Amino acid sequence: MPNQLINTILEVSDVKALQVDFSQLKKISRKDAEATQIIMYYKDEENCIHILTTNNFPEDLQKVLNQLDNKWLKNKVFYTSIEWFTEWLKWYDELENEEKKEKEESERREKAEWDSAITLMKQFFTKKDSLDPGEFILEMVRLWFQSGASDMHFQPEWKNVTMRLRLDGILQDVVNFDAKDFWKYLQKLKFISWVKMNVDYLPQDGRFSFEATNHEWSKKKVDARVNFMPWMASESTVIRFLDSEKWISTFEEIWFTDKNYDILNKHISKTTGMIIVTWPTGSWKTTTLYSILNYLNRWTNKIITLEDPIEYEMPWIQQSQINYAKNYDYETGLKAILRHDPDIILVWETRSKETADIAVNAALTWHLVFTTLHTNSAIASIPRLLSMWVEPYLLAPAIQLVLWQRLVRKVCPDCSHKRPATYAEQSEIEQALKRLNDAWISNLPAFDGTIITTEWCSHCNETWYQGRLAILEALEITEDMRNLIIDRESEAWILTKARANWFITLQEDWIIKVLRWDTTLDEIHRVIE
Numbered sequence: 001m002p003n004q005l006i007n008t009i010l011e012v013s014d015v016k017a018l019q020v021d022f023s024q025l026k027k028i029s030r031k032d033a034e035a036t037q038i039i040m041y042y043k044d045e046e047n048c049i050h051i052l053t054t055n056n057f058p059e060d061l062q063k064v065l066n067q068l069d070n071k072w073l074k075n076k077v078f079y080t081s082i083e084w085f086t087e088w089l090k091w092y093d094e095l096e097n098e099e100k101k102e103k104e105e106s107e108r109r110e111k112a113e114w115d116s117a118i119t120l121m122k123q124f125f126t127k128k129d130s131l132d133p134g135e136f137i138l139e140m141v142r143l144w145f146q147s148g149a150s151d152m153h154f155q156p157e158w159k160n161v162t163m164r165l166r167l168d169g170i171l172q173d174v175v176n177f178d179a180k181d182f183w184k185y186l187q188k189l190k191f192i193s194w195v196k197m198n199v200d201y202l203p204q205d206g207r208f209s210f211e212a213t214n215h216e217w218s219k220k221k222v223d224a225r226v227n228f229m230p231w232m233a234s235e236s237t238v239i240r241f242l243d244s245e246k247w248i249s250t251f252e253e254i255w256f257t258d259k260n261y262d263i264l265n266k267h268i269s270k271t272t273g274m275i276i277v278t279w280p281t282g283s284w285k286t287t288t289l290y291s292i293l294n295y296l297n298r299w300t301n302k303i304i305t306l307e308d309p310i311e312y313e314m315p316w317i318q319q320s321q322i323n324y325a326k327n328y329d330y331e332t333g334l335k336a337i338l339r340h341d342p343d344i345i346l347v348w349e350t351r352s353k354e355t356a357d358i359a360v361n362a363a364l365t366w367h368l369v370f371t372t373l374h375t376n377s378a379i380a381s382i383p384r385l386l387s388m389w390v391e392p393y394l395l396a397p398a399i400q401l402v403l404w405q406r407l408v409r410k411v412c413p414d415c416s417h418k419r420p421a422t423y424a425e426q427s428e429i430e431q432a433l434k435r436l437n438d439a440w441i442s443n444l445p446a447f448d449g450t451i452i453t454t455e456w457c458s459h460c461n462e463t464w465y466q467g468r469l470a471i472l473e474a475l476e477i478t479e480d481m482r483n484l485i486i487d488r489e490s491e492a493w494i495l496t497k498a499r500a501n502w503f504i505t506l507q508e509d510w511i512i513k514v515l516r517w518d519t520t521l522d523e524i525h526r527v528i529e
Contacts, residue, residue: 018042018078020091022098023130024049028064030092036060037085048074054085117147118165118174125175134188138210145212145222145241148467152241154182156234168409168468179234189237193226200235204228225309242311259502260474263401267476268292271343273400274363278375284407284470285372286311289346292370293317296344305346306333322348330355338362347371353388360390363398377506378404378475379491379498386488396482402475406506408519408527409465415457416517418450425451425521432511439499441508445515452517469518471510471527475503 021042028040036057042050049068053061061077068075080088121143128136140163144152149165154177161182163175177185190197193206206226211219223242228235267275279285290312293303297316308322308330318340320333330347331354337345338358350356350371363369375381381402385395421429429447436444454464477485480497495503504512510524 018052018088020094022095025091025095030089033092034089036064037082038064039085039088039091040064041088041091046074048076051075051077052080052085052088053077054082055079056082117143121147122175133184134192137185137188138192141224141239142210142212144239145210145224150241152239154186154237156182156231156236158233161234168465169407170409182234186235186237189226189239190228193228195226195228200228201230203230223312259504260472263474263476264292264403267401268296268368270400271368272363272366274359274369274371274398275400276371276373276381276402278373278378278381278402278404279406284405284468288403288405288470289370289372290314293344293346296368301343302341303344303346304337304340304342305348306330306337307346307348318342331358334358334362338367342367344368345370349373350385350388353390356385356388356390357394360394360398363400364394369398375404377491378402378473379494381475382485382494383491386485392486392488396477396485399477399485401477402473404473404475404506405470406527407468407470408510408513408523410467410469410518411452411454411520412457412460412464412466415455415460415464416452417455418517419453421449421451428521429511429514432508436504436508436511439502439504441502441504445512447515451514452520454520464520465523469513471506471513471524473504473506473509476501 019042024040024043028036028038033039037054038057038061039052040049041052044050051061051064055061065075065077121140124136124139124143141152144165147165147167149167150169151166153162153164153166153171155162155164156179158179160179161177162173163177164171164173166172187197190204190206192208194208195204195206204227206228207223208226209221209223212222213219225240225242227238227240229237267273277285277288293305293314297303297314299316302318303316304318304320306320306322310319310321313319320337322328322330322333330349330351334345334347334355335358345359345362345367347355347359347369348371350359350373359369359371373381373384375384379402381404382395382399385399386392426449429451433444433447454460460466475498478497478501480500481494484494484497507528510519510528513519514521514524
């Protein structure tokens with residue numbers, strides 16, 4: 001056989017020096033190894049398979065060699081005595097112990113959450129060279145998701161690729177790949193994401209699904225959206241997680257409390273009108289809107305959505321995907337929706353006059369319409385729609401409620417404690433409380449001269465924070481404000497009327513969250529300023 005190199009072991013020291021590769025050992029079961037006295041135990045750097053045998057069953061040995069030869073694999077056959085062969089059957093005991101240990105580690109990784117997932121991720125990274133690239137990268141993705149991260153980044157440099165996670169809105173470096181070594185993992189990501197593997201000069205979007213296990217041992221499906229972008233050194237890759245469980249929330253879980261809760265519940269109970277969610281990028285508008293739709297999702301309601309893209313599939317709701325390449329845009333979709341007799345409509349984003357006009361008219365003809373805008377405040381959404389040349393006499397009666405939200409990190413419950421506020425901090429809080437009192441806002445938390453602060457601890461991965469919450473503006477459109485809209489009055493005049501109706505600005509809602517020990521002043525300043 002041209003691929004076979006025959007070697008005979010004569011010295012005991014040679015037998016003792018043998019190294020075992022468990023991935024090769026598993027190719028012949030212990031039962032078969034004992035029956036044929038053949039062990040396939042190692043693959044060297046030249047991809048040559050090493051075989052140990054007594055040659056007491058030459059026909060069985062020849063079958064094994066033929067199988068390797070058919071696969072164009074080289075092999076080396078080492079002969080030993082029956083006593084030494086029996087001695088090295090203990091490799092199978094080591095393999096069994098190794099598989100048991102790996103199963104236990106796998107179970108720990110499956111149940112890992114938050115900081116424990118990050119710790120296990122770093123440990124698992126050290127084993128990457130002994131693992132299949134596809135299995136390794138999927139396990140890293142699963143651990144990344146279980147850490148609570150919203151997305152993961154593979155950021156290329158000239159010599160390495162940094163793997164980073166966005167946890168509670170903040171990017172953190174975790175591990176580094178060698179740039180050349182990362183190529184095989186990049187190809188695996190492209191393969192499972194259904195994008196072109198030989199294209200590295202154009203951006204590509206893909207998606208894949210995987211299963212994650214929570215601490216209660218229940219499995220759930222998680223969708224991941226992937227974007228590949230050409231870079232100077234390599235391709236930058238970002239994976240965003242879409243967890244279908246996140247939108248199944250109560251309003252308390254999505255931060256609507258007290259007055260904001262009453263306002264929201266009042267307007268989503270109506271059968272007509274427009275509700276706008278306005279936001280900067282990364283403010284969990286998806287969570288808010290899907291939670292509202294989930295609350296309204298009853299057999300008596302027909303709900304139709306226009307989305308780009310559809311992030312979560314919801315039962316009993318008709319969801320339609322925008323496709324600009326096929327000339328299916330928001331205007332075309334919204335016109336078609338109105339012919340399907342819906343009760344509730346979600347237009348994922350209002351970008352043009354045509355979309356705004358159709359949405360406004362739908363709200364005026366006994367439909368409850370939800371949509372989103374990009375603005376810097378709730379009140380700014382009104383001049384934004386007017387600047388799209390929506391007629392003020394149509395907008396005024398259609399619009400009912402505008403929500404604006406930003407996300408801040410919550411303090412870690414394990415390392416947070418009170419401390420005396422500095423003079424500047426005390427002045428800032430007291431001025432905000434004065435504005436709230438002047439606006440006749442009731443049920444405000446008391447300020448005792450202390451604020452919340454944090455220290456480093458392992459529970460929050462030494463970030464001081466764990467989880468996020470929203471600070472909100474809920475702008476309820478009153479009759480006085482409708483007259484101002486018709487007259488195209490300024491934002492300042494609209495704000496004056498809103499304040500008369502106990503409107504709380506974002507700059508005032510955050511002070512309430514600080515006094516309730518939910519977050520810190522430093523975090524508020526990071527987000528708002």
